[in-house]
Amino acid sequence: MWARRVVRAWCVVWAGLCVGVVLAFCPSGCKCNNHFPSATCVGVGLNVLPILFNPGLRRLNLAHNLLTSVGQSLVFFENLEELDLSNNLLHSLDTGSLENQKRLRELRLAHNNLTSLSPGALLGLQHLRLLDLSHNGMVELPAGVLVDTPHLTVLLLAHNKLHALPHHTFRGLHSLLVLDLCNNYFRDVPSLSLEHLHVLKSLQLCRNRITRLGSHAFTTPALVSLSLETNNIDFAASDAFSQLQELKQLNLNDNLLREIPRAPASLQLLIFSKNNITTIGVQDLENLGRLSKLDISRCPHLRELHPDAFSHCVSLEHLLVSHNPLLRQLPDKLFASLPRLASLDLRANSLETLRASSLPLPTLKHLDLRGNRLVCNCSLRWLPPLLAASNTSLVVPDVQCAAPDKLRGLFLSRCVALVPSVTCDHPSKNIVPNYPPKYQPGLETTTMPTAVHISAKECGEKEVPVVEV
Template sequence: MINLLLLIALLGGASCSQDLCQQEKCLCGYNMYKNTKTHFSMDCSENEFDTLPNIKEMPEHFDELDVSQNNIKLLTKGSFASATLKVLIANHNEITEVSMEFLKRIPNLKHLDLSHNHLKKLDAKVFQAATSLHHLDLSFNKLSTLQDGLFKPVKTLQFLDLSYNNVGSYLMNLKDLHDPKLGITKDLPNLKLNRLNITDLPTDFFTNSSLIYLSLDDNRLKEIPKLPYTIQYLDLSGNLFTTLNVKHLNYHKLKKLRLTRLPLLEKIEKYAFYNLQDLEFLYIENCPRLMDFNDMAFGALVDHEGLKLKSISLAGNALNRLNTTYYHLFNDLERVDLSNNPWICDCDILWFKLIKNKLMNKNSVRCALPSKLRNSSILTLTERDLPKCTVGSGWNTHKVLVSIIAVLCAMLVAIVAYIIYLGPFKSVVQNKFVGTQSPYTVVVREDMITT
């Protein structure tokens, strides 16, 4: 039955689509959805077109057109129209203008990619006819400002990318993300604001939103901004943070956190990730000054059953030591990347060998010091390399130290108790409250004291 429907669809649109595709040098194709609806798409990319293909007749289910990597300059005049088109990919062209009249002729458009073009300005009314848009990509253009209420008509928007434009100053002067001047719906879940030269944002810029995905790569932020508690994916790579602490990472639904290419990051503080209980993927990579990863960045790791972490990457930093307490956490993960750090190879590094089955890029987990072991693979070290150590000795040493401290504390408590109750303060304690009827009177019998 499905094959019959597909055959009927192919025959119905064969004459016009075949001629069109041969004439315009486009690749055309039918696909079948699970619900048996046919899907007709045209790939007209890399054809040196100056305008959109001259489409007069198309099959009933024509819904995707790719005209990327051409020389198209205007999306305004022309005979192009489609009541069924849902996806228009027009990236890597020379587009300088898009008109409302153009978008009015494709009223059911849901996905519009205008990235990598020459747009300097968008008319305030351009999206009034594009009320069905879900996905809008305006990245890598030359926009320096946005017209008042530009996005207000697009109440269905699910994804917006303004990255790599010159609108950073404009955004920093808004009250918040949903300022009427911008008109972005509060229900927008996915937003990319990469490389806008943002240095600071109002305190509540994001807090009234329902963002799930936010990318702020390659800006000039010195502190992590306050975010909505709905956030699940966060990318802050390429900013100017010097430390990470619990104050700025308090998002219980966050699942993926990317903190790569941070040129000034030096320290991960105590409890920095303690409140990220739903965190599954953590990437802290290529931070050339990061030497201090606190022993308790995730809190006390004695009991980490509440953590949902699956993968961590600490590759390409300046870390030379990592406390053995992380063995308990890393051993339960699916993926650990500790490659390309200048590790100091002594007894405290040998616990890496206990998690070798979890390690990625194993061949790049190497010693920087001592000089005699420089560039040696940590996972191949033997007792001959470190004659005073055995695998896991660092871990065992840690356990011994904890035991010694516990014993010393117990002895101190016993001494204090002896001084108070059996030493020179005995009579003071016993007679703190006068009167035999006092409930606080301590009665001491001779047979309770042993010498």
């Protein structure tokens, strides 16, 4: 029945060609363009691949339909360059199904029910550049199945059930630049399989089950970007990244590491948030002189930063040290050795104070201190004018006092009016509202504590109400 239907359809097309007219059929709900031969049939309920399209099609989009098989339906479309069969019900790709698509450059098969690829499934695709097999149920990728795609540059295998790869899986892929293996079941880095990828630039291994990075774990010397986000990595050998001398971006977010592993000196971006680190020592970042962005946020056990922790990161421009609940203080002049620092995010730590001498204020463009436990005493005298200034390029979101009790919840920018007249002979002196003595909340004494007095009205009536006499 199927063979008879194919023969009948081919006869119709051939008859049209014989009289010099190409009969281009466009199914209901589809959009067809004969000037740049293309057809788009997205979400129109197709359960069979139409074969009466313009045989000169270069782009065919059949995404979001009910196709279960390709069969030999594509035999008529030798000029295809882009084919999208994503979000269908495909359960297999038969040997030779795409053999006539020798010009195909992009093949999208994401969001189907593929569990594996048969040998020869990609036969004929010698010009394929992009292959998207993500969001399937693939449990294996047989060795040799990719040998028919020697010019492949992007291979997307995320959201499958792969747990291992044969040694020669990627043999012959001399042009592969991007490999996405995120959201699979890998417990180890597939080092032996990767050693054939000599020009690979981007490797994504995020959201797997990797627990350790052994010696020379990565054998792809041209790698520029590596993501290991959201694994269970609790150990990294000192030479785990030693062969990645071109690496510029490393994402280790959301793992179990207790120390920052030694990274290549070429690194420009390091994301080390959500790890079990407790301290950052003077040697942890010592070889990262080219680092421009560093994220050490949401580390629940981080308590201490060495005074020279960032002293070698002379190219650092963006630094995030936020949401670390046990981080209560920062060493004096911790950031002063960063001549290019433009953005500093210190949100939601447990900082009680921050000295101006710690910051490279001439270069800073953005400083965020919100969500800390700031004690509004004379050690923060420098901050209110900065918060209220309108003639500066430095952006500083307003912050609230956490202590003393009289100033809790008060926004510091509202206390700027009297700061120029304040004299502080001791940094721990509190800046308190000027209540009439006998009406100070919680105090029965008529004597004022030794402090700098700023009126409640100047500091914001809503936060610290004035008691009328």
